[in-house]
Amino acid sequence: MRLNYPTNVKIIRVPCTGKVDTIHILRAFEKGADGVCVIGCMEGDCHYNSGNFRARKRVEQVSHLLEQIGIGGERVKMFNLSSGEGPRFAQYAVEMTERVTALGPNPIKLARKRAAA
């Protein structure tokens, strides 16, 4: 199923999106990530029952925080799909890349450049 999506998408494995901590997502942005997606099972189908519901709440919390501090709440998003949906994963990866590209780089990067200049 040789699908394609851009090389800037890099994946970290977790046993369940319920394990993804708010702090992990924030740290990614702190270190200069332009976008973060949290990808889990379909709602109602979480392998561990409720992990993806908890993840959704955390993603919403991070999105709100990022908006408040001027990084941009649209840079973090949660996607739900089943493990059999390869094409959908690729589609979401492309979607997220386009969305983040349109938002521009993480403002921290630009601020750093300005400060160094």
Next chain:
Amino acid sequence: MIVADKKPIEEIIETTRNFKRLLILGCNECVTVCEAGGKKEVGILASALRMNALNQGREVKIDEITLERQCDHEYLEEIRNVVDQYDGILSIACGVGVQFTAEKYQATPVLPGVNTKFMGATEKRGLWVERCQGCGQCILATTGGICPVSRCAKRLFNGPCGGSSNGKCEISKEVDCAWQLIIDRMKALGTLEDYEKLSPIKDWSTDRAGGPRKVVREDVQL
């Protein structure tokens, strides 16, 4: 426990904007239980404030420490050696912790990171409700275990007012009429005859209205 709620991040950003070296101080007791000021919240706030600073081109050092409590001297002593490394401390403990920390470290500004609300209980995850206002003279024995000081909008002591309708308070349909609750409870307990007994006028001197309070126990003082 003491229930607090997180302050909006804009407010915190505003009050800490001049600090170049900031310590975020968390507490492992009440504010952890109501998920407003524990070690995790410290981490989240620190990361958000760092990013905010970076975004504005400012360099800040933001460190994170969580103490067991901020209302006992011994725990606050744990940061004595590092306090002078910071221009300011953002304490996300309850108002007690913020003040105690400030009193101990007079030379360092200590700012609050949460809004302390009330003494209450966890109704369910994510819902905390007020139950006690610390009036200093507990009368729960006469009211079937339901407090009119904290739960009646008018703090009435002898039955509901005319505004009680369908078991709800006149100030909001979401608020139960405390006296309806008390009557229902006393009925269930079979003590409804006591309801007719008049409560005397409350001595509010034991309440905050009588001035800042303290509790002295000679029997346990060293």
Next chain:
Amino acid sequence: MTAVNPYNKNLDDRRATFIEYPQAVPLAFAIDPKVCIGCGLCENICLAKAVRYADRIKESALRVGAVILSSGSEGYDPSGLDYFGYGRSPNVVTSEEFERILSASGPYRGHVMRPLDREEPRRIAWIQCVGSRDTNRCGNGYCSSVCCMYAIKEAMIAKEHIHGDLDCTIFNMDIRTFGKDYEKYYLRARDKEGVQFVKARIHTVDPIAETGDLAVRYVDESGAIREEIFSMVVLSVGLQIPRASVALAGQLGIELNKYNFVATDPFLPVTTSRPGIYTCGVFQGPKDIPSSITEASAAACAAGRDLAAARGTETRSIEIPDEIDVSGETPRIGVFVCNCGINIGGIVKVQEVQDYAATLPNVVYTDQNLFTCSQDTQDKIKDKIKAHRLNRVVVAACTPKTHEPMFQETLQACGINKYLFEMANIRNQNSWIHSKDPAGATRKAKDLVRAAVARAGTLHPLEEKKISVIPRALVVGGGVAGMNAALGLANQGFEAVLVEKEEKLGGLANRLTHTIEGADVGAYVDDLIRKVNDHPKIQVQTQSLIVGFTGFKGNFSTEVLVGPGMYERKIAHGAVVLATGAREYQPKEYGYGEDPRVVTQLELGARLAEKGAGDLNEVVMIQCVGSRNEENPNCSRICCQSAIKNALHIKAENPDANVYVLYRDIRTYGLLEDYYTEARAKGVLFFRYSPERPPEVVAGEAGVAVTFEDPILGRRLQVSADLLALSAGMVAEDTEELGSIMKLARNAEGYFMEAHVKLRPVEMATEGVFVCGTAHSPKLLSETIAQAYAAASRATTFLSQSEMTLSAVVAQVDADKCASCLVCVRSCPYGVPRINAEGVSEIDPALCHGCGICAGECPAKAIELNWYEDDQLLCKVEALLEGVL
């Protein structure tokens, strides 16, 4: 070379060398000899030398102790039914073709389009019972059991996938949603999603040339001819047995019934006519996925009984050397980069990645291989681990899903703890999806290796605790399910303690006389009780109540109060089988309890066995009493066949008796359909009523007056019945207390909730606890027996391990940091964290499922999930973003 792709039902093409579908096992290519032109290029090109071009079919002989036939079915081919337009218009498809159209990995990649012009349909019609319930055009008189549900599912999913509005209409004779919670799905489709259900048999589908649409003509209930236009028509084709299976049965000497399904006895549902050969799935009879999976385990149990004496005689065990203690050492990481033939090497510059890896912190050795997963590479890796004293290994190759366990075994074979291993996916998540950007893929491969090396540095050895397993099961409930489960276990050599709250064994079956096939239930139950009482490995405790329950998988302890004397007994056991059963609903409707002439079907059955039907002239039966209503939205599954069984009994003894069955849908699924046909042939009258206008019952002197509507005549009719039989549904036994003592999940109707509706139908979410029989949901006696075998089979798989190895990926609480806030206790989906005697949260590693939800929720950061600790994940974040700021 290309050919039409039969997996996608000929809707698209595939090559001569192909993988049949993404879930194929083994996931390997095959050559289609019908399309292959014989160039032999594939054999020359394959770097793994995996193509044996001249390979031919080989025969080999196997000596086995038992055989299980699970050869399944094929979809009915409606090509012969000219009136449906199939073959004349590509927009008339079978349900199998529609499934492929819906599938994200199908010919249209999940975009719902109609084949003719690839337009999105606006209106779709499903025609039910194509190739089923039809002795006229095809010989399949049975009901295929699954088509009603799958048609509803297809309609629901099509509505989700299509961006605009989609009108769905399902033309049916009866809607047969009889499975557990299936009725609720039907109601949701009809009431919430607006799927329409029309009672009609379609007689003509005409393609309309100009638009590609289809004109569907039918007669509605009032007798008027209607025509409706649809963009697509889906024929809900039934399941039938392929000729090859019939031939196989002939070769094996297995008896088949008249529809070519395996002939089985209702009390021995998976046993064929030849000893030692068992069957399961649709070859046994049309059924859905949960029932197929249940029967598969049932067949395993039956076969397991035959093989019990030989258990363990042919298994081999692997010798694992002692683990080397590397805890004090600094990490010495070895990085092995794979070429995977040209899969990685063709896009990514593997040498560059290997050289880069050598520059990373703590990396002391790097290597690259053509195929890291091959056996000789495993030996090479073992040598390198020993030669360079590696204590962490990173393999940069494919997805861990394929070979992680194998690589971990390689580490273990060198005495290195298997959790000191990390994989970087530079194939599925890199070279395969960035094939157009080799430079980018090489850069990304380096990033991924850097992240993997960073994580490898943070890994430390984890211990997989071993727990013993008590080879005994506790069976709760001594009915047909419980007794069969106990025998299933005992016959395979495991002890079973059977706890029953009543004085007698037998449960609800004590009230039954015969099955619809005519088999003698009473004799069967007596025989079963005798076998259970006589079996040396079964202990029976009647008049017993469960009052306490502790422990975890493999090590439970249950407190039971036994007998009228109520003496306490503690039973130690490794597994639990729940078989608490169900009861007949006691109707509050239709004068039941007030007039002795109003009875339930069970009472009628007993009455017929005792007194016969000679004195009955007018019998009315009302279906769905206590089911499919607001109080109990479910279908009780067994009442239609129960009514028809009694109706046939009455007609057999008294052919002149008038029997009227007032129904909402007749749900004689599978092979039961023949009995419905027989009943109609014998003159039993069936009248459909709608729940908004139910029959009216007034008990009078002469008889019980039942007034109801005949939808065909459009008139109200009244019968003065000698007997009114109510098809009272099933109600779960009251297991509230048991449920809270043993922490068992039950649904809203009080039935136990299995771990997964389709794939794990006899297991509860708690490991070591199994469920069977009507405690799970209403079902027939034969289905109960199959499910009991299945539960026994799953339980024996569990109990047959001498010790269980627990995964080390479990959460742990740091007691010093715990604030006892209860957040973890509340958020764990399995109820594992508990506040212990010291007042802090504690997680039992034997119970933890390793999801990490508690770790993510803990406000005090006191919980870490082994192998996914915070810094083990954060170091990857930092490594991937190194140099960005």
